[in-house]
Amino acid sequence: MARSAPGWRNTTAALAAAGLLATGLGAAPGASAAAEPRVDLKVLLVDNGDSPVQAIAAELKSTGVPYTTVDLNDPGRPTIDAAFLSDTAGGTPRARYQGVVLPNEAPFGAGSAEQTALEAYEKTYGIPQVDAYTWAHPEVGLEYTSDGGYSGSLDGREAAVTTAGRSGPFGYLDGPLTFEDNSPGTPESYGFLAKPRAGFTSYVDAAVPESTGRASLVGEYAHDGRRELVVTFAYNQYQQQFRVLARGIVEWLTQGIHLGRSRNSFAVHVDDVFAPDARWDTERNCTPGDLDCVGGDGQETTTPVRMTAADAAYAAQWQQSSGFTLDMVYNAGSGEEWKSENGGTDALTDRLLADKAKYRWINHTYTHAFLGCVQDTTTVPWTCARNADGSTRYMSRSDISAQIRDNHAWGVAKGLPLDRAELVTGEHSGLKTLPQQPADNPNLAGALSDNGVKWTGSDNSREPEQRPVGGALTVPRHPMNVYYNVGTGAEMADEYNWIYTSKADGGSGVCEDNPTSTCMPEPLDTATGYASYIVPQEARTALGHAIGNDPRPHYVHQSNLAEDRLLYPVLDKVLAGYRALYADNAPLENPRQSAIGTELKRRADWRTAVANGKVTAYRVGKTVTVSAPSGTQIPVTAPEGTRKQLLLGTSVFGTPYAGRRSAWTTPEALQTALRLTLP
Template sequence: MPRTARTTALVAAALLATVVPSAGASAAEPPVPRVDLTVLVVDDGGSAVEAIVAELRTTGVPYRRVDLADSGRPVIDAGFLSDTVSGRPRAKYQGVVLPHESAFGPDSAEQTALTAYEKTFRIPQVDAYTWAHPGVGLDYTNEGGYSGPLDGASATVTPAGKAGPFRYLDGPLTFEDNDPTISESHGYAGRPREGFTSLLDVPVADGGRASLIGEYARDGRRELVVTFAYNQYQRQFRVLARGIVEWLTEGVHLGQSRNYFSVQVDDVFAPDARWDTARNCTPGDLDCPGGDGEAGGNPVRMTAADATYAAAWQKSAGFTLDMVYNGGQGEQWKTEHGGTDPLATRLIADRAQYRWTNHTYTHPFLGCVQDTSTVPWRCAKNAAGATLWMSRAEIAGQIRDNQNWAVGKGISVDRTELVTGEHSGLKTLPQQPADNPNLTGALADTGVKWTASDNSREPQQRVVGTGTGAAKTVPRHPMNVYYNVGTAAEMADEYNWIYTSRADGGSGICESNPASTCLPAPLDTATGYAGYIVPQEARTALSHVVANDPRPHYAHQSNLAEERILYPVLDRVLADYRGLFADNTPLVNPRQRDVGVELDRRAAWDRALAAGQVTAYRIGAAVTVKAPAGVNAPVTVPEGTRKQLLLGTAVFGTAYAGARSAWTAPEALQSATTLKLPTA
């Protein structure tokens, strides 16, 4: 017997031995295997595997990573892949991710063991990135296919894809082409052979179509074959990632994913300073003296007409904005303008059409007392050298007064939510490296549980202060639509100043900041906003939406005033999203409190996974999940799944993207969550 055939037979025999019933059991009815809800990832360090790992991690799917470059890695053999628990054969992994179809070499003992395991337990395998060839069920690309760049290519989910793992997609998927001078995507589109079902394809030269993603079934095994290169940040992968995981896990897995989009509009009722296009600064700022107070001499502020437009836009767009308001600023404006404020009158009349969030009464800086005798400012100190801070009573007064103002106007506000001016009170580097020590007490005094932070500075949720009742942060994505502009020309002018080199008349900030890139040439201020900034900002926002990122975005009331420059960005995001996704996958528009809860649950879940405190498995149509007390588990299952109650069952979870999912915990008097999957 040849060595390869002998090895295959021995490994298959070892695996099959695990499913032979124990003495006394009926040989005709071996026990149904237990399949643990963990994914095995074999990693070659490439961007495709890294992208799939990122999807597993961010959605909460447990996985075990084996690094092929690690000399001390475990050997992939029968014992690594399976064993027996309480007399029942156990598959330790519900799915396998390989960098390509023969990561260990086609004749290696490890590849043989993996093949036998997949056959025995019917475990799916994803080939993260390979080329079109008969070994994966495709013709070579010179046989009517295509190989080369895919930038700007329009791919289509096939009927099989829509009926299967990509049932949440609707319209065509266009590959990103962000820079026409750089090739961003490459792939091999091959025509299917026997046993291959295309799930995503592209047109080829002869008028036919060739596959970029498909399922190859052979010899009792199933492979998802991906034949284009990608990384975790590209839109085409982000849109397809959910389907790849659904295919890999057969729709039953720990973790869940949603497409979130919330937009908070700061400074409502307050005026915002205006960018000075001649001096390239904002009057009222320390490095730009002049103007009248915080907003400068020519502020940007919404009008009643802008408020009417906002309400109408929400209705037509099917999207709700969060109005982050400063009641005291509105009162001051009214006092300074004859005792009337048409903007406030209109917004208050339409109050039920928005969500409202406390932004403090007059928008002061809640951190250290600022010494503005220097540029940049610094924290003022007393004679003993100790930092001077805004007091607990002052902070609490700002929060409470704004809350009471809203109550007096009939505006519904959640007391647990807060956005401080400039996220102040929280640490502000480099001047204020620590939170205001008085902030925690003020938040406790006023019942605040969720206070906003700047995602560009602090992307992770954290506790503010100490104690079990302490507030937690909700990081927000700043939109690159500036607070100090009311027109597209002003926006393009300031954008040029920030992103243009000194030689081209800009500030040169983009040259000295390693995280920034300079424009090749300044934007035309007449067309630059619509032609360049809007598509770029919409693309960035949509990348967050499709990455299971619940963090809200924020802009300012100035962006809803004058030329109302925020709406083109929002319209583009909504149109692009609805052009891609089916009706079964609507945008989720959470408020700040809900985002805080989601991030908090994810952190607890990640800690439980890291500590090895989660046990989850499937035996036939039954799924069992055990997690530490107080930790909710995210679970995704097919439609028709029911949760076992103490007496009877109930429909499990919420419908989303063609599946059911939810954060769940055992019912009273139960030690584990048990789900009953639908049976054919």
């Protein structure tokens, strides 16, 4: 991360560039011939390899905004000139890009032919420019930091959206945003706080240290017929301060009309409902039932963790007070077995069924059986059993189908509000499980089809991309770092210590041997470590997904709603953190699995259409036209008041979110292109 002012140019060169800009601009060829030029709905992104530009690229990709990258480190890159930026289409002057993202205000060099051509293009067609990260100086409309400003670490500092920012591109934000300070001993953010000069409007500011004044971090500089969004802090795509502001940067860049759609969402699946989960053994540092948990004369050494009726009542109450719905991913057969072993009654089942309409429910198979290869547990780790001819022995299609069918039938008989198209197999089994089972159970796809399953859960940490399984598609789920095999905070901290501390500190040492892991400097206090360390860390991760236009659900286990009810502090922190940041016009959506699967498929189809050059989109005045392959769902975001052209007349376009209207849509019947009219 940069720690000093970027050395792109000195003051003398900057003043020379300003003079050139004021006197040396000419109109792009042919631009003055038409009152309403065509502006293509695509962004030009000039990449120097630094994290701020790549962060904006990640936001454009996630949203679905088409963009063209020019890599400054590629000697074979195209030259930025008038012919690259504009031409004519059907006799109409065309601007090929609706917005430009640059690493800084003059990456080609002040006064260079490429820089001059780009500035002329922006002025001629009214194209906005984002300076992804620059330092405070007059050439970007800011005073030097020596004049009542500040440069240095921003870790832990609080910034706020100004009145102009709220009425402009950042109107979806409410409260202050705090720069991350995840590791107090490690610098994470650097930036410049500076006072605006004439022509500069601050959108995000912060208090100047040791001063009563405030100064800008993000703002618009209007000058010489051009507009720049000036960002004076460094960032990467994962930091919360960028994630919160990323939507506004894109809206400013595209002037509120663009291809692509972004919604903040959060869904939580609670696996193993009705079943017990094995409990971590704090003495042997393993979980009874695991193949590598030896000792104890083959006997269970801990009591399994299972919700009680009181836990179920609390879950329903928490949902109501929090305005958030959990997805109950259930194993009916495991619950029936528990009931038969405990006198034929089960208060937990009775309570959950009494409140069944308050939850969403997802089939998790009848007994949570492993649906992949037949496991040979005579070895550690287990291996796939083999047939006589040496081939892998798999669970049969009929047995897999029975697990799915019987669980669904039980739910229907009990009146659960189910969608039979949704499924999560136990441990995501049946799907490939590395290293033992490198391919899906070949019988899985047929069993899914037999039962009308269209969406089956997968583990995002193993397979982050959606993929087909026969006629079904996976829905990758984020595992939450609240372990399935603990019921108390002390147990959670104990297991966490075992995994994340060195052998010298009493841990397993796994963190020392794994290049992707880092050992904690010292073990957590088991009495306080869960609340003080694990909860904030996990909430920050989950909130990052929620505010990053990532629709994929998270998953936990029923044990996390039992005993110490470990899940709720994490969820409370996520929801409170979100509501403190975002205005009412940007609610946190809570979609079910089928909706998430549909969203992921639409995104994948859209990326393919764009990558294959099958999408044409442009604006001429107040008319937007988009053409895409037949049947392709087109994501569009537009200002309030936008209307969609029907065969006869118009209708209101999209649904409101974050001060804009957006939708996945298609042309109307008998139309070859989607047409919108801007307000």
